Amino acid sequence: MPANLPPQYFDAEKQFRMAKSPEAKIEALEAMLAIMPKHKGTDKLHADLRRKIAKISEEAEKKYATSRISFHIRKEGAGQVALVGLPNVGKSQLLAAVTEASPDIAEYPFTTRAPTIGMMRFENIQIQLVDTPPVAGRDARTWVNNIARNADLIAIIVDLSNQPVEQVEATFQELENMGIVPATNDAQDTTLGRRQRKMLIIGNKNDLENSSIGQSRLKSQYSARFPVMSISATEGNGLEDLKRGVFEALDIIRVHTKNPGTKPDLTDPVVLNRGGTVKNAAESVHKEFRSKLKYAVVWGSGKFDGQRVGQDHILQDGDIIELHI
Numbered sequence: 077m078p079a080n081l082p083p084q085y086f087d088a089e090k091q092f093r094m095a096k097s098p099e100a101k102i103e104a105l106e107a108m109l110a111i112m113p114k115h116k117g118t119d120k121l122h123a124d125l126r127r128k129i130a131k132i133s134e135e136a137e138k139k140y141a142t143s144r145i146s147f148h149i150r151k152e153g154a155g156q157v158a159l160v161g162l163p164n165v166g167k168s169q170l171l172a173a174v175t176e177a178s179p180d181i182a183e184y185p186f187t188t189r190a191p192t193i194g195m196m197r198f199e200n201i202q203i204q205l206v207d208t209p210p211v212a213g214r215d216a217r218t219w220v221n222n223i224a225r226n227a228d229l230i231a232i233i234v235d236l237s238n239q240p241v242e243q244v245e246a247t248f249q250e251l252e253n254m255g256i257v258p259a260t261n262d263a264q265d266t267t268l269g270r271r272q273r274k275m276l277i278i279g280n281k282n283d284l285e286n287s288s289i290g291q292s293r294l295k296s297q298y299s300a301r302f303p304v305m306s307i308s309a310t311e312g313n314g315l316e317d318l319k320r321g322v323f324e325a326l327d328i329i330r331v332h333t334k335n336p337g338t339k340p341d342l343t344d345p346v347v348l349n350r351g352g353t354v355k356n357a358a359e360s361v362h363k364e365f366r367s368k369l370k371y372a373v374v375w376g377s378g379k380f381d382g383q384r385v386g387q388d389h390i391l392q393d394g395d396i397i398e399l400h401i
């Protein structure tokens with residue numbers, strides 16, 4: 077089937093050929109797409125143009141990545157976790173171990189220059205991990221600052237074989253220089269202009285011979301204030317505990333909603349902050365549910381299974397709720 081393209085299409089194509097900047101190129105390609113009639117004869121052309129747009133934006137993003145002042149990574153999944161730490165501690169190796177991402181990993185420091193994102197599956201949810209350049213480097217002020225500031229949780233990674241307590245302190249210091257401090261339960265501690273963030277400490281390389289002393293020092297120093305985990309990203313030690321630890325540190329719960337008379341879908345839970353109520357769950361299913369909801373029936377956190385509860389009932393991880401509207 078012939079494509080039968082209108083003359084305006086060829087004008088836009090000419091603009092594309094003359095365009096110098098990626099933005100102008102993309103604009104022309106978008107115009108070509110908009111003008112192009114949609115039928116079987118243009119399917120291939122349509123796909124070609126889409127591919128071209130994707131390629132140009134990807135190249136442009138790579139080019140701008142190191143020069144942009146502010147950068148923010150869109151959250152996906154149940155929560156966003158920034159992997160932060162000194163050079164060479166294994167941040168990228170960890171990302172590669174628990175997600176499908178394939179970041180650059182090397183035995184020399186300052187390998188990572190811009191962030192890489194990966195999704196980590198924990199049971200029935202996905203948690204977004206963001207690998208960042210090392211905190212001590214020149215890319216840190218731009219990247220780490222913006223990413224750590226917005227993340228739901230900061231995972232501080234250290235190398236257990238090399239003075240891990242000192243590494244944690246150095247990382248805290250770098251974060252504090254950016255105005256990011258650990259969240260405390262003390263409501264009084266709200267120093268002006270500082271961003272409080274939940275934090276978790278991960279000791280990596282526990283496969284190395286001299287890692288066990290570092291591990292016990294790390295635990296005794298920090299476990300009263302932070303979750304402290306011990307892993308080997310290369311050997312895979314402790315990764316299942318790590319996933320659960322990250323989930324728990326995020327302070328979120330999974331709730332399964334269902335309609336009366338149907339079975340709950342246990343594979344795709346609604347994710348709420350800890351302390352979330354029936355009202356919050358109903359809202360996240362559908363905005364209108366909140367005002368329409370008469371009552372809910374809960375299996376899990378109720379006094380007994382199948383208990384009828386009101387909108388303010390606080391839910392627990394794994395609850396099943398049936399929404400009656």
Ligand SMILES: Nc1nc2c(ncn2[C@@H]2O[C@H](COP(=O)(O)OP(=O)(O)OP(=O)(O)O)[C@@H](O)[C@H]2O)c(=O)[nH]1
Binds near residue numbers: 162180187208210311
């Ligand atoms: N023995 C051992 N080596 C590891 C482990 N994790 C990472 N490494 C090694 O440590 C080196 C640095 O790993 P990366 O993942 O690149 O470290 P990074 O923290 O991302 O480094 P930068 O990007 O420079 O900040 C590599 O040679 C890895 O193979 C581990 O669990 N055990």
Ligand SMILES: [Mg+2]
Binds near residue numbers: 168
């Ligand atoms: Mg790296």
